[in-house]
Amino acid sequence: MTLGHYKLLGRSGLRVSPLSLGTMTFGSDWGWGADGEEARRIFDLYVDRGGNFVDTSVNYTNGRAESLLGTFIGDKRERIVLATKFTMARDPGNPNSGGNHRLNMVRSVEQSLTQLGTDRIDLLYLHAWDMTTRPDEVMRALDDLVRSGKVLYLGICNTPAWRVAQMQTLAHIRGWSPFVAMQIEYSLVERTVEHELLPAAADLGLGVLPWSPLGGGVLTGKYSLADIEDSREATVSASRKGVIASSGHLNQRAIEIADEVRAVAEEANSTPSRVAVAWTLSNPTVVSPIIGARTLAQAEDNLGALDLLLTPEQLDRLNRVSAPSPIFHHIGITVPDIDEGIAFFQAVFGAIEVFRTGPFDVNQDFMENKLGASAQSTIRDLVFLRCGEGTSVELFEYDGEEASRPKRPSEVGGMHLCFEVEDVHASEERLRAQGIEMLDGPNLVETGPLAGFNWIYLRAPWGLILEVASFDKLGYEENSPHRLWRAGRLNPDRRTNE
Numbered sequence: 001m002t003l004g005h006y007k008l009l010g011r012s013g014l015r016v017s018p019l020s021l022g023t024m025t026f027g028s029d030w031g032w033g034a035d036g037e038e039a040r041r042i043f044d045l046y047v048d049r050g051g052n053f054v055d056t057s058v059n060y061t062n063g064r065a066e067s068l069l070g071t072f073i074g075d076k077r078e079r080i081v082l083a084t085k086f087t088m089a090r091d092p093g094n095p096n097s098g099g100n101h102r103l104n105m106v107r108s109v110e111q112s113l114t115q116l117g118t119d120r121i122d123l124l125y126l127h128a129w130d131m132t133t134r135p136d137e138v139m140r141a142l143d144d145l146v147r148s149g150k151v152l153y154l155g156i157c158n159t160p161a162w163r164v165a166q167m168q169t170l171a172h173i174r175g176w177s178p179f180v181a182m183q184i185e186y187s188l189v190e191r192t193v194e195h196e197l198l199p200a201a202a203d204l205g206l207g208v209l210p211w212s213p214l215g216g217g218v219l220t221g222k223y224s225l226a227d228i229e230d231s232r233e234a235t236v237s238a239s240r241k242g243v244i245a246s247s248g249h250l251n252q253r254a255i256e257i258a259d260e261v262r263a264v265a266e267e268a269n270s271t272p273s274r275v276a277v278a279w280t281l282s283n284p285t286v287v288s289p290i291i292g293a294r295t296l297a298q299a300e301d302n303l304g305a306l307d308l309l310l311t312p313e314q315l316d317r318l319n320r321v322s323a324p325s326p327i328f329h330h331i332g333i334t335v336p337d338i339d340e341g342i343a344f345f346q347a348v349f350g351a352i353e354v355f356r357t358g359p360f361d362v363n364q365d366f367m368e369n370k371l372g373a374s375a376q377s378t379i380r381d382l383v384f385l386r387c388g389e390g391t392s393v394e395l396f397e398y399d400g401e402e403a404s405r406p407k408r409p410s411e412v413g414g415m416h417l418c419f420e421v422e423d424v425h426a427s428e429e430r431l432r433a434q435g436i437e438m439l440d441g442p443n444l445v446e447t448g449p450l451a452g453f454n455w456i457y458l459r460a461p462w463g464l465i466l467e468v469a470s471f472d473k474l475g476y477e478e479n480s481p482h483r484l485w486r487a488g489r490l491n492p493d494r495r496t497n498e
Contacts (some may be wrong), residue, residue: 001307006052008207018287026039026064029064030061034294034295043069056082062090067118082118083111083123084123086105086108086126099133100126100129106141121152124153135170139174154179155180180207181287182201184210189218195484198285208285213276213280213289216250225252261319264310264318268308268310275318334398337397342385349387352384354384382396405482420470423467424468436460
């Protein structure tokens, strides 16, 4: 792949390079960026290789980044898709110099046009949600800018998925200009966006542009466990290391991920930076990761990611070491015996992680706070299980009369739980070894859009009915819209589990 292998940006017809050039490092006003001459060399390298997608912001290096970029572009303007952002405050003495309201939006656009020396912004991002301005004010003001011709396309950054969906729906209902791009932090050390933001972007037609694909430099291998302790010192707070430390990414887990990245790089005869960027490119929702460099050598290294194709085995290793912790996709189940519950889910999934928080001697205060003074049972034991990719199960064991203990949601109304596993037949074999009988299955769908879908129904020892499923057809594609379950929850491409 080359920079000239252009991709469509979201639902738009705009064609952009598979790597974007970030310019937050253009200018040394913040203490660690590239000076004008080095920034020019980085820009020329990117454009000469066929790159056409450049990212900046009205406030980067106090406006210096946009001014430098405007000088560099010159007569190349019609080749460049120029993206900038508004939101961040630029004048500490002016309460209206930041935020998403119309006044700051218009002022920021006018300032960017001046700094960039251009008559239009090809893609304008809302830089971050300000927790204040009403969505209708934002979307109407953005639409007015598009209608004026000063802005052509719209994007959004660093905003919760539910808010993005609300604003996109509002634009659709009112006939206003929609978002076509979403810029979010995404890397091997920051994968929590996979829970909601990436699925939302795919469903809403937003091309994803990950910022900081190198995890702020952590994934390049430049930091070690010794740097974790050093990063706590006040003397590094203004340094680049201090910036990374303040992001929370300079920690032991991140260093362990970086070690695996280095190991894969050695196998592939590549570099850690290229491996990290290539990993983001392997996600089909990603359109164009944003690379930022302070030196020409760093830019050369990052661009080399386009020549690297990671093997399935290497991707699997990277995915496993960096797997994000489960969030709300979480199931609570009451069991008569904790150890029996753990053994059951080990049989279902084959391998699970167990995080014990009990056993407890007395937890009456907790129960009374939750259930009132009449609570007659207490939590005796509690564990969290991570089962498969992103599925969390919470097992409770109560002490007290069966009739008085609280019922978990999974025990009420005949709830039917579904889990995806690697191999239904292996799960069946392990479950039968425990004396668990199958209510139905295995059943394999032979034809139609769900061909290869294999499942079993069973009843857990404490009465809960489960469905365990896998896709067994050879050649099945991971991103097929027909996938019903991913990590024990419904795929957003499907609205039912029928």
